[in-house]
Amino acid sequence: MEYDACRRALVPHPMTVSCHFTRRTFLRLMTVAGLATRARPGVARAQTPATIPAFSYPLGLPDRPLGDGLLVRHGYATENTWYNPGWWHTGEDWYLPGGETGGLGVYAAAAGEVVFAGSEYPGRVVIIAHADGLYSMYGHLDYALAIAPGQVVERGQLLGTVLTRDDGRAPSHLHFEIRTFFTTSEVNGDAPRYGVGCGYECPPGPGYWPIDAPEHPSVLGWRNPTHVINRRAWGEVVAEGATVIVAEAAAASTTLWSVPADVAGAEPLGELTLTAGDRYPIIAVDTGEEDGTGTSAEAYRVWYRIVLPEDAEGWVQAAVPDAFDTGSDGRPSSVRFAFVPEVMAAAT
Numbered sequence: 629m630e631y632d633a634c635r636r637a638l639v640p641h642p643m644t645v646s647c648h649f650t651r652r653t654f655l656r657l658m659t660v661a662g663l664a665t666r667a668r669p670g671v672a673r674a675q676t677p678a679t680i681p682a683f684s685y686p687l688g689l690p691d692r693p694l695g696d697g698l699l700v701r702h703g704y705a706t707e708n709t710w711y712n713p714g715w716w717h718t719g720e721d722w723y724l725p726g727g728e729t730g731g732l733g734v735y736a737a738a739a740g741e742v743v744f745a746g747s748e749y750p751g752r753v754v755i756i757a758h759a760d761g762l763y764s765m766y767g768h769l770d771y772a773l774a775i776a777p778g779q780v781v782e783r784g785q786l787l788g789t790v791l792t793r794d795d796g797r798a799p800s801h802l803h804f805e806i807r808t809f810f811t812t813s814e815v816n817g818d819a820p821r822y823g824v825g826c827g828y829e830c831p832p833g834p835g836y837w838p839i840d841a842p843e844h845p846s847v848l849g850w851r852n853p854t855h856v857i858n859r860r861a862w863g864e865v866v867a868e869g870a871t872v873i874v875a876e877a878a879a880a881s882t883t884l885w886s887v888p889a890d891v892a893g894a895e896p897l898g899e900l901t902l903t904a905g906d907r908y909p910i911i912a913v914d915t916g917e918e919d920g921t922g923t924s925a926e927a928y929r930v931w932y933r934i935v936l937p938e939d940a941e942g943w944v945q946a947a948v949p950d951a952f953d954t955g956s957d958g959r960p961s962s963v964r965f966a967f968v969p970e971v972m973a974a975a976t
């Protein structure tokens with residue numbers, strides 16, 4: 629059976645049996661893989677104001693797009709079984725896999741005003757107030773902060789660096805939250821229900837919420853940070869000229885889809901070979917809800933519609949649930965990025 633017809637016949641389990649490519653399909657995909665523009669490491673591409681997203685990831689390696697090469701080891705509303713079993717994480721823990729995360733730059737996820745900088749978390753906590761009643765929170769920063777309360781910051785501005793830790797409780801990492809409150813009564817205000825590492829009138833907040841609590845963290849006002857960033861990066865319409873790159877953590881290939889794989893009628897178009905640094909124009913983003921009440925990394929949903937050579941298009945999965953760490957029910961707690969927006973820290 630030819631490739632396309634074979635793929636259609638295999639729904640709903642298209643990945644369990646391999647279909648052979650026709651020569652034409654094979655050549656088309658080889659062309660796709662071979663002609664992607666290679667982003668040279670260390671060379672920042674010129675960015676125009678229109679193509680720079682309003683939101684971007686909070687951690688970056690030097691001279692690399694924000695988020696590239698990094699792992700969300702414990703995602704939003706996932707269980708961290710080795711640190712705090714029985715609790716949902718209310719943010720994302722960002723790590724440099726196989727390396728020392730301490731010392732990496734932490735950057736404002738969006739423009740806003742610094743409303744808090746302090747607290748032994750361990751390390752400093754910074755909280756920024758943004759438009760639309762959103763707050764971003766950055767935990768476990770070094771004590772040499774680059775900013776102070778009252779300061780207005782731009783997206784991608786350096787806030788500080790990740791604290792290098794030797795306290796034996798957890799390896800160096802960034803704890804990153806996006807939420808709709810600075811303090812709110814039952815979380816970290818005048819009547820905190822659970823005092824996990826924080827308590828009465830403590831703006832950093834607990835960082836965790838019990839799995840057996842009646843409300844999901846989203847009901848209290850926490851948000852899925854990766855969903856917020858991707859939904860609001862360019863807004864409803866992606867700016868013409870915006871690009872994404874294949875992240876260093878990407879698998880060797882990914883399936884190209886006619887629409888995101890979980891949308892009715894989705895059809896696989898073929899396999900796209902991935903090479904870290906390959907650059908593609910992006911024309912649409914499809915993400916899960918910011919206040920979704922799913923749990924585990926399986927609740928992460930970020931898809932990009934990218935343009936391939938010869939004007940072909942397809943949807944690719946940008947944030948991939950990963951079983952690097954799992955919850956006690958075996959579901960993945962980690963998130964690996966296959967693609968990241970090509971956006972750098974602010975030049976300051």
Ligand SMILES: [Zn+2]
Pocket residue numbers: 702717719720721802803804835
């Ligand atoms: Zn955390």
